[in-house]
Amino acid sequence: MRRKSARNGLNSGLLTSGYFVAALATGMAALAGAPVQAQQMAPVADDVVVTAEMEDRLAAWLTAFRAEALEAGISARTFNAAFKGITLDVKVLELNQKQPEFVRPIWDYLGSALSDKRKADGEAQLAANRTLFDKLEAKYGVEREVLAAIWGLETHYGTFTGSRNVIRSLTTLAFEGRRADFGRTQLLAALKILENGDISPEAMNGSWAGAMGHTQFIPTTYLEHAVDFDGDGKRNIWESHADALASAANYLKASGWDKGDAPVREVVLPMGFDYALADRGITKTGAEWQTLGVQTVSGAELPARERGLETYLIIPAGFKGPAFLAYPNFKTILRYNNATAYAMAVSYLSKHFAGDAPITRSWPTDERPLTVSEAQEMQRKLTQIGLDTGGVDGIIGPMTRKAIRQFQARLGQPQDGFATASLLKKIRAAAR
Numbered sequence: 001m002r003r004k005s006a007r008n009g010l011n012s013g014l015l016t017s018g019y020f021v022a023a024l025a026t027g028m029a030a031l032a033g034a035p036v037q038a039q040q041m042a043p044v045a046d047d048v049v050v051t052a053e054m055e056d057r058l059a060a061w062l063t064a065f066r067a068e069a070l071e072a073g074i075s076a077r078t079f080n081a082a083f084k085g086i087t088l089d090v091k092v093l094e095l096n097q098k099q100p101e102f103v104r105p106i107w108d109y110l111g112s113a114l115s116d117k118r119k120a121d122g123e124a125q126l127a128a129n130r131t132l133f134d135k136l137e138a139k140y141g142v143e144r145e146v147l148a149a150i151w152g153l154e155t156h157y158g159t160f161t162g163s164r165n166v167i168r169s170l171t172t173l174a175f176e177g178r179r180a181d182f183g184r185t186q187l188l189a190a191l192k193i194l195e196n197g198d199i200s201p202e203a204m205n206g207s208w209a210g211a212m213g214h215t216q217f218i219p220t221t222y223l224e225h226a227v228d229f230d231g232d233g234k235r236n237i238w239e240s241h242a243d244a245l246a247s248a249a250n251y252l253k254a255s256g257w258d259k260g261d262a263p264v265r266e267v268v269l270p271m272g273f274d275y276a277l278a279d280r281g282i283t284k285t286g287a288e289w290q291t292l293g294v295q296t297v298s299g300a301e302l303p304a305r306e307r308g309l310e311t312y313l314i315i316p317a318g319f320k321g322p323a324f325l326a327y328p329n330f331k332t333i334l335r336y337n338n339a340t341a342y343a344m345a346v347s348y349l350s351k352h353f354a355g356d357a358p359i360t361r362s363w364p365t366d367e368r369p370l371t372v373s374e375a376q377e378m379q380r381k382l383t384q385i386g387l388d389t390g391g392v393d394g395i396i397g398p399m400t401r402k403a404i405r406q407f408q409a410r411l412g413q414p415q416d417g418f419a420t421a422s423l424l425k426k427i428r429a430a431a432r
Contacts, residue, residue: 122157136246153342255335
């Protein structure tokens with residue numbers, strides 16, 4: 001069974017070929033030290049009003065859900081305490097209803113994720129918590145640098161853990177809308193957490209989508225992987241960074257983390273390389289990539305261990321940008337948050353903490369990201385000229401990338417499948 005993303009479970013399909021759906025930064029998230037969330041960032045939405053009719057429907061919904069919760073083993077006492085005075089959260093309704101339109105290029109995201117402040121604060125946390133990280137590495141076999149990177153990206157080392165009441169947020173999501181099933185599942189899991197006594201309803205705060213604590217676990221992930229590492233009898237990922245970091249390490253270990261293996265390595269591709277091979281569905285051993293001319297940035301062979309690992313090639317900004325081999329540990333990070341940009345950020349922030357080199361090749365910053373509307377237009381016009389994108393949804397997924405590559409082949413261009421504004425102009429011309 002496929003493991004659900006640890007943090008939010010809402011990120012499927014949001015990445016669009018090197019760009020990701022982004023919010024207009026507001027409030028705390030706009031500050032220099034704020035967490036960088038590749039998939040849970042939400043758009044500014046139009047005002048939503050909770051009507052009397054909605055309140056009546058909520059009351060009926062709560063009656064039905066109460067019966068379901070009690071049947072699942074939640075006590076009436078826990079349920080009543082959790083839902084005392086509950087109302088719909090208007091802001092959550094807005095964020096849930098509004099689809100993002102703007103996209104942010106991966107180089108902008110990484111620039112924020114790998115900021116000087118995040119690096120410096122992470123180094124300070126590694127030094128201050130040296131003994132804790134020693135114990136975590138010994139027990140779970142996950143490098144301290146990786147845990148610190150996740151901690152820094154999720155909540156800037158516990159600074160921004162979310163201030164919305166999780167029961168209220170998940171009730172709002174579960175009540176109606178496109179995330180109702182997710183909300184209902186997570187709400188029931190959140191009640192089980194309360195039933196276990198790890199946290200009170202008032203203290204169970206998190207993001208608008210229900211991600212909680214220093215390392216932003218959703219409730220179902222908490223139930224399966226959260227641990228009491230400080231020995232106080234509670235799995236308190238909200239207030240105990242030891243519990244939170246141990247829980248993240250436990251999750252990564254269960255997801256297949258192999259200590260000592262790099263998640264990703266920057267590589268250099270030879271002239272005339274077949275960029276159609278840069279696909280998450282195409283895996284080869286490091287040795288096989290070497291036979292195709294793939295080299296390390298220094299020109300040396302891949303380390304012996306990496307030559308035997310199954311890996312796939314990433315070119316998140318097309319053939320003009322840097323290229324990377326993604327190893328099994330990269331996929332493990334994706335199980336924590338299924339966004340290539342996020343996994344790249346964790347990989348390179350952890351590399352910084354370990355003293356490794358940064359990304360060497362420049363990003364094609366002259367390329368403008370497509371908006372979701374433009375991505376939909378690209379899909380329509382590719383379909384118009386006989387190239388199947390699998391539908392029009394504004395998401396640059398495998399079928400759309402395949403169609404882009406087919407169009408690039410017609411032009412005699414590198415078939416990198418990278419959706420850009422300049423490519424859209426050429427597709428428009430071909431569709432006239």
